[in-house]
Amino acid sequence: MPLRVQPAPAPALRSVLAALGSPTGLRGNPTPPGPRAGRDSLRPDLSLPVHVLDGITASAGPPRTRLTGWRFLLRDAHGAAGAAEAMLTADGWTFSHxxxxxxxxxxxxxxxxxxxxxxxxxxxxxxxxxxxxVTLWLHGDTEADAAGGAPAPADLLVPLAPAPPGIAAHHPQRVDGLLPLLTRRLVPPPLLGAPA
Incomplete structure (x- = not known):
């Protein structure tokens, strides 16, 4: 079935386009991706909201997510050459890296x-x-605001390569199956001889 990609905010896209078109926008950043092509041939293609998972080991409630930016896959004549990210600041959307x-x-x-x-x-x-x-989060509510929400138990997470040891990259897993595994990875084991 086709994916329902939500459009990125127009100012986020404009900030990426401005960075691609400006040599001063590249200072402090590596050259735009794709040594096989010049900057002028790169174009933003697919945009995905980037969320960070917070509170994965918190005992008070489920983990929270927060939107940190929009990532644009950059293409040239040969395919994906890299990505560009825009982030939200107090002044609005700005190019990040x-x-x-x-x-x-x-x-x-x-x-x-x-x-x-x-x-x-x-x-x-x-x-x-x-x-x-980093995972590809496949949210079941295709009409939801892409900037908000939390992973639902039946949503799918597809770990991207390289994935942590013991977690299969590109293998879709339900949130209610993968998050407990990730939580166990982050909680240190009890000390020997310590009360349980």
């Missing part, structure tokens, strides 16, 4: 596989910084 590396190709692979699933989802990215892990 360019990136390339394994998460870009892994995002494309996960999206292709998600397209083949029997149900329609809204794609998002969910970051778990404590595990240096």
């Amino acid at each position: 360019f990136c390339e590396g394994p998460f870009v190709a892994s995002t494309e692979t996960a999206l292709r596989r998600a397209e083949a699933l029997p149900t329609t989802h809204q794609p998002r990215l969910l970051s778990v910084p404590e595990l240096y892990m």
Whole structure:
């Protein structure tokens, strides 16, 4: 089934386009991704909201998510060459950084596989910084505001490569199955001889 991609805020897209078109927008950032092509041939393609998972080990309630930005896959004539991210500041949406590396190709692979699933989802990215892990979050409510919400138990998470040891990359897992596993990874085991 096709994915229902929500459009990024227009100011976020404009900030990425301005950074691609401005040599001063690249200071402090690596050159735009894709050494195989010049900056002028890169264009933003698919945009995904980026959420961070907070409170995964908190005992008071379920984990929370917060929107941190929108990531745009950048394409050239050969395919995905990298990504650009915009973040929300007090002054509105602004360009944050360019990136390339394994998460870009892994995002494309996960999206292709998600397209083949029997149900329609809204794609998002969910970051778990404590595990240096990023997942493609397939939200079941395709009409939801992409900037909000939390993972529902039946939503799917597709870990992107490289995934932490013992977690299969590109294998969709229900939230209610994967989050407990991630929580156990982050909670230190009790000390030997300590009361339980």
